[in-house]
Amino acid sequence: MILTDISISNFRNYDSLELDFHPKLNIFIGANAQGKTNLLESIYFLALAKSHRTTKDKELIRFEQEEAFVNGHITTSYSTLPLSISISKKGKRAKVNHLESSRLSQYIGHLNTVLFAPEDLNLVKGPPQVRRKFINIECGQISKVYLSALSNYQKVLATKNQYLKQRNPDEMMIEVLNEQLSGYAATIILKRAGFIKTIGEFAAGIHSDISNDSEALKVEYAPNIKYESDDPEGLVRELRILFAEYLPREIERMQTLIGPHRDDITFSINGFDVQTYGSQGQQRTTALSVKLAELELIRKEVGEYPVLLLDDVLSELDENRQAHLLTSIRDRVQTFVTTTSISDINHAIMDDMKAFRVTEGQVKA
Ligand SMILES: Nc1ncnc2c1ncn2[C@@H]1O[C@H](COP(=O)(O)OP(=O)(O)OP(=O)(O)O)[C@@H](O)[C@H]1O
Ligand SMILES: [Mg+2]
Known part of the structure; x- marks a missing residue:
């Protein structure tokens, strides 16, 4: 899938702007606060009708204006399609x-994008919640069964915790809830295991x-419950036994x-744990590789690669990594990259791309 052009008006610090894109690699170069991320955000907004950095749509409208527009054309192997979105x-x-x-x-869904922003480093460096959220969003997109098991699990878990907080908890009731939890948990665990295996390989x-x-990067599921069976029925049986075993302790601890809900993912490079021992660049590369694996997942689902938005990723990668990243990717996936300095960019990638200079909401090709 290729975004051939966009025109935007009254979006963030842009008055009005028309840009034609390169089918492979587009680089937005500019000093801080000039509007580079805003450009990526406008593409993200065109794709998903929301921003990746705010939930308040109003912030996207240029100060003192009433309505913001983003229009663009996408081409796939089958067709060319105009898209347009406005907000007032x-x-x-x-x-x-x-x-x-x-x-x-x-x-939503006509223009597919994958975005990598500086915050995504949290996928590696952040607490387990960040990784669980990542799995939940990604798995949920692919599997309705997962999404419904997850939402049921969370509801039943909340009820169970309420019972556990009471002075004389109703054990019978908790056993009933555990029974339900076993089924939902088994679905969640097996889906996560499958998803992490696929994304880990990519x-x-x-x-x-x-x-x-x-x-050599290894991405592995670190389930809170160490289980043996990988068939659903066997796993449900295992979980029932475990939940029963833990019940007295859970009552004690309330x-x-x-x-x-306590699962995690671990990352290792050449056998060592990336969170603990990885360098900044290795952690960045790991987060990037996991995020880029989404490109392949989406292609598997949709049949086309999405467009890739990379905000500020070059500065922490050495020249070799930059060159490998941008050259290996641009031949498959149309890529948009921001950077503060042209010297950040390896000369090996300077051909077969288009550079844009971004200065105070003006863009020059
Ligand atoms: N709604 C808005 N209307 C007008 N200007 C805005 C609006 N929202 C943000 N801006 C301006 O956009 C600029 C920031 O743009 P952006 O985040 O794209 O910078 P950047 O080029 O990515 O910088 P950095 O290199 O620091 O990441 C700021 O000057 C900010 O004041
Ligand atoms: Mg920025």
């Missing part, structure tokens, strides 16, 4: 092929490319002590 006090209006979509959910390939074959 009255809300958002989205059009596909000049026809207004009555629901945003009909609009990520390992990408990481090896970026590090010029010097680093909270649920085991379950997939």
Whole structure:
């Protein structure tokens, strides 16, 4: 999938702007606070009808203006499609092929994107919640079964915890809830295991490319419950027994002590743990490889690569990693990169791309 052009108006610090893009690699160069991230955000907004950095849509409208627009054309192997989205006090209006979509959910999904921003380093450096959120979002996108098991699990877990907080908890009731939890937990665990295995294989390939074959990345599921069976029925049986075993301790501690709400993912390079021992660049490369694995997942689902938005990733990668990243990716995936300095960019990638200079909301190709 290729975004051939966009025109934007009254979006963030942009008055009005039209840009034609390179089918492979586009680099936005500019000093701090000039509007580089705003450009990526406008592409993200065109794709998903929301921003990646704010939930308050109003912030996207240029100061003292009423309405912001982003229009663009995407081409896939089958067709060219105009997309347009606007936002004003009255809300958002989205059009596909000049026809207004009555629901945003009909609009979203025409332009697929994967975005990597500096905060994504948290996937490696942050607490386990960040990684669970990542799995939940990614798995949820692929599997409705997962999404419903997760939402049921969370509801039942909350109820169980309420019972555990009471002075004389109703054990019978908790056993009933445990019974339900076993089923939902088994689904969650098996889906997560499958998803992490797939994404781990893709990520390992990408990481090896970026590090010029010097680093072997392993992404592994670290389930809170160490289980044996990988068939659903066997796992449910195992979980029932475990939950029963833990019940007295849970009553004593007044909270649920085991379950997939305490799962994690671990990352290792050449056998050592990246969170503990990885350098800044290795941690960045790991997070990037895991995020880039999404490109392959989406292609598997949709049949086309999404467009890739990379905000500020070059500065922490050495020249070799930059070159491997941008050259290995741009031949498959249309890529948009921001950087503060042209000297950040390896000369090997200077051909077959388009550079844009961003200065105070003006962009020059
Ligand atoms: N709604 C808005 N209207 C006008 N200007 C805005 C609006 N929202 C943000 N800005 C301006 O946009 C600029 C920031 O743009 P952006 O985040 O794209 O910078 P950047 O080029 O990515 O910088 P950095 O290199 O620091 O990441 C700031 O000057 C900010 O004041
Ligand atoms: Mg920025």
